[in-house]
Amino acid sequence: MNIFRLAGDMTHLASVLVLLLKIHTIKSCAGVSLKTQELYALVFATRYLDIFTDYISLYNTVMKLIFLGSSFSIVWYIRHHKIVRRSYDKDQDTFRHIFLVLPCLLLALVMNEKFTFKEVMWAFSLYLEAVAILPQLVLLQRTRNIDNLTGQYVFLLGAYRGLYILNWIYRYFTEPHYIHWITWISGLVQTLLYGDFFYYYFQSWKNNVKLQLPA
Template identity: 75%
Template sequence: MNIFRFFGDMTHLFSVIVLLLKIYATKSCSGVSLKTQELYALVFVMRYLDLFTDFISLYNTIMKLVFISTTVAIVWCMRKHPLVRRTYDKDLDTFRHYILVTVSFVLALLFHDRFTIKEVFWAFSIYLEAVAILPQLVLLQRSGNVDNLTGQYVFFLGAYRGFYILNWIYRYFTESHYFRWIPWMAGLVQTALYADFFYYYFLSWKNNAKLQLPA
């Protein structure tokens, strides 16, 4: 494992910790998209089916279990916790996320490494992860003001993808021109979706002001 992938894993993990901290400490999920969290839960379950068939390393197994369990816990809190669910911005979180699921699954059936259940579900998870942040970004734009913890959550989630792109570039030059076009293309799309958010995030940081996104 190279340093870029490690930092990518850590920023991804930290984004989840920040979100859990917001929900459990404040008993509020205001500004958080349940639909995005449900999409991520589906992403992790589909991608990590190899937990039942392949052992790569203890680190790898632990990280997979952590991402599945924490995301499911977030979804449960937003749906079932008596205090948290009352703060859910249901009227703002109206993105039709089932369209993202449908398109991602069709792409996985058409474009995959091998036509097996495991490989199709893996490709599906890659395509879906690329666009899973859309309901969250739309919710933030509709609400306008973004609280500090929610902003940090999205920032670290975007940083995770940035580090993974650096990881791919590093591996391309050090591992006999390593290249996997499905995650690379999906990763570039995912990073592009964060561009507008990062612009306003750094603008608010530079001006020491509250993060606001244009509606």
């Protein structure tokens, strides 16, 4: 494992911890899109189908369990915790995420590395992860009420994908025959979606003002 992969994993983990801190400690999910969290839960559920059949390493297994457990825990908190769910802005979080799921599934059936159930689900999880942040970004643009923890959560998610792109570049030049077009293109699309958010995030940090996205 290279430093870019490790940094990407730790940044991804940090994003989850920041969101759990907000929900569990403050008892609030204001500004958090349930639709995005449901999409991430589906991403991890379909990507880690091999968790009990293909052992790679203890680190790999632990990280899979963490992301699976945390994603479903966040969805449960927002949907069922009697205090947390009161702060959920259902009227603003109206993105029809089924219109992301179905095209990604169809694309996975057509474009995959091998036409088996696990490989199709793996491709589906990559395509879906690329666009899963969209409901969250739309919600932030609608409410324009971005607290520090929510802003840090989205920033860390974007940074994690950026670090993974560096990981892929490093592996391309250091490992023979390392070519994964589906992973690369999906990751690039996902990173580009954060472009607008990154711009306003760094502007707010530079000027020491509250983060706001244009309506």
